[in-house]
Amino acid sequence: MNGLKLAANYLRIGIMNEFQYRANLYIQILQTFIALGTGLIGLSLVFDQVDQLGGWGKADLLAVMGVFTIMGGVIRAAIQPNMERLMDEIREGTLDYALTKPADSQLLVSVREFRLWTLVDIVVGVIVLLVALSQLNWRVDAWSVLGFLSSLVMGALMTYCFWLIITSTAFWFIRVNEIANLFEGLYAAGRWPVTIYPNWLRYGLTFLVPVAFAVTVPASALTGRLTLQTWLGALALTATLFVVARMIWRTGLKNYSGASA
Amino acid sequence: MSSVISISKLAKHYQVPEREAGLKAAAKGLFKRKYKTVKAVDGISFDIQPGEVVGFLGPNGAGKTTTLKMLTGLLHPTSGEVSVLGFEPAKRPHDYLRQITLVMGNRNQLSWDLPALDSFDLQRAIYSIPTDEFKKTRDEFIELLDLKDLVQKPVRNLSLGERMKMEFVGALLHKPKILFLDEPTLGLDVTMQKRIRTFVAEYNQRYGATVLLTSHYMADVEALCRRVIVIHHGQLLFDGDLSALVEKFSAFKTVGFTLENPAADLSQYGDVVSVDGSRVTMRVPKEKTSAVTSRLLNDLSVEDLTVEAAPIEDVIESVFSVRKEALE
């Protein structure tokens, strides 16, 4: 459990660091509210015209937006900064410092950065979600809460694996920042349930970029749409992605050490 | 008046927020800031004649770059007069900018991904150089710096030194009358430094251009400049011939000799700087030089005795250390 201790340590340092830049908190709050505001405007424009979209009502879509905001906060707080740092280090050849430390390299490169203030997104996302649930007259039941929490964790894990795979390609292709941009664009698709997209796009958003599992599936759990098959599918995909990501990381690392030696 | 650069009582003062240590102080600073005045340049005056190559010296933070920026029009002086080629640089008239150039060792202007030739063409357009003249100058410089095989390669594939040579070509294509060179040889190896120096000297002679040069490498200054201007803490310390600077500020001379019996105790004569086999180098206070040499010749069996002025680096260093105490 050395790894967990290490992660906790980096987390502590990251938080202390963030406290030095408190002005960023206000900027983050503003950004979160702008994103929320434009999201709500988009929703209300749609619901000016119709009262449901692909079987999802207004409150359902509000719940999707809540989950989207929460997951976005998790990605920007913990996943993206680590992966962006890793990309830079691979490109500039300064990864060696991290590799010489006595810990699992994958774990190490995944926990070094933490952006505390983006947690504002999570707080706001939770509030939006609660508002949506109250509009839905939602009643607590074990299956949907467990389904929601577990699929949220799996969604975050899948997103992490996806990022790691993309980032690891930097061992072979130098300019991968554009691919990172691509993800940001595609993640925005999660604002809407993936069921409204045409088939080819839906499959892409489910299996190539796990947006469906990151946002739509957890939201389905809360709105009573999650089936056991989907849940098991998510579990299987998480495990597969994790194994694949680790393999690609290992191969890339070997490639890297070979080149710099 | 015949001087091309003329500055008098030039000063630049900044208001900078005062930072105190600690979180509490930092939080307080969000609402009310205390300022203090930093005198980056504090009343300096000098004139430079056409065709002169002047070394502009001073430790980091002495005000060299600030002065250069005021001369090139990037900074407005707080007070004092600046006149270059009869222009007021702070107004940055295009007619003025067309006659000067600024080369900085750590900045690059050339497009990273393209052959330097393409960037040169852009310079032609920017400075509206007639095409024939442009080609002639370009080829002349390429020849002088031995760059013929490199101008077709993307700049990113060139070495640091080769890139710097290209920078010089690009910066001089419009044949400026005044060159402001800020650490132009920074980070280059000795051969490359020499190459750049020769080029600057050649340009100065061919076109009668005036050069103001800052450099940490005294070799640059020694090779190029007869005159040096030394500033420290924003004030002028010295303005005159390089040899006079050495004469005025060097407190020591370097005495070198070969000793037949290396075991002898030398500490009574002066500080031993180095012993290389039987060759000894000593540092001796200037006024004691003749006394020490005659004693050395009397007491010991000494051969090949030489007396030299202290290295310029040491002189500069002693200038700054002496004056700092005097100023504070």
Place this chain on the structure above:
Amino acid sequence: MKRYFDFYASMMRMSVLEQWQYPVANYFYMIGMLAEPVIYMVVWSAVANQQGGSVGGYTPGSLAAYYIVWTLVRQMNIAFTPYGWEWRIRQGRLSMSLMRPIHPLHEDVAFFAGWKVVMIVLWIPLALALSFFFKPDLHPTLLEGIIFFVSIWMAYLIRTITLSLLGMVTFWTTRVSALFELYFAAELIFSGRLVPLSLMPEWVQQAAWFMPFRWAFGFPIEALVSSMTVNDLFAGLGMQLAWVFFGILVVSQVWKVAIRQFSAVGG
């Protein structure tokens, strides 16, 4: 005049050569920007379908046309962001530009204009692919085509002007990202980027007439996609022209003050 022509030709040529070195990176960049309009397109097509085939005068086919043209206009829209200004001040690049006997803004305009030539060429296959998937319904007249071509370059100028004004704020403070975020949000709503303005409430449409955003984005698309009257087309072009002139006037005044500030504190 000849001097500026020569400079623009030279700078644009260089920028084309530079950008042509990275077709793959440029492609990924473009594809990354495709997600946004595709999402809008899909959502609004779904809405149109549910409403019996059209929403606010747009059918799924014309929505597809709107958002495919959108992707080109979005490319034309790229200019130096305020973050770019901050970066070049910090890097000392602005100082180097100021040493040249040509206004730094000319460098910006020419550099990005050259880049756009590359982007337009790269965009064509993407547009064909998108058309294959989304079946746009697009029948422009010759006049609309000409107006479109002129207006995308005007749009580029207008956005360069507004972003440059924001960029100059960085001469005074480095904490301007809040301001930028607000600008981008306003742009999203009032430009026709989120949805065609005709789907917006009446007051938004009216307000958009008096703001620069629509003239820097939505107008060229509407000119090509929706059937505007000849009068409306020329009125729009006139509005763009007015914004360009007004903008140049404001920029040159603000520039004077900004550069005074810059040379007071040093670059």
